[in-house]
Amino acid sequence: LLVNPRTLETRFELTKMDPALYSQVADLKDGAVSLPLVDADEKGMKHYKLLTVTNRYDEHTADYAKDYLKIKELALKEKQIKAIAKWTEEKIKETYIKINGDYRDCKFTNNWLKK
Structure with a gap:
């Protein structure tokens, strides 16, 4: 489960998303799995991420x-x-x-x- 570091939610705004993550999920269909993404944590330890989009929210006027x-x-x-x-x-x-x-x-x- 990927958590947005700014809001501590699992929901991300595409325009404020890390470019490396955005490039992986921009064209991903709902439920599809991304290619493996190599990432490093705060200590420099490398790990792999697989991303999937569970829900997309269309752009809309605030309600x-x-x-x-x-x-x-x-x-x-x-x-x-x-x-x-x-x-x-x-x-x-x-x-x-x-x-x-x-x-x-x-x-x-x-x-x-x-x-």
Whole structure:
């Protein structure tokens, strides 16, 4: 059983899938088995993978009934990004930051130069 390392689910989005895996499953019919794929784990140990597609989900407009978990995940990420941005803005105002002359002309995402 192959688990998506980002979501810890067995469901993969093709556009965000590892290219080596994508090339094996892109043209695979439901229930068909891929050619053996050699892979290495974190320790460098080689092992073989056989892949099969059990279910394909057609591209569709997001729907609360079908995509509730995905919508919830995206909303949570957006909330986290906003909270981090707000926290960063507050901390920049009260924190001493020295940026050397060579880097003063860089374009920063945040107001590090306090202009």
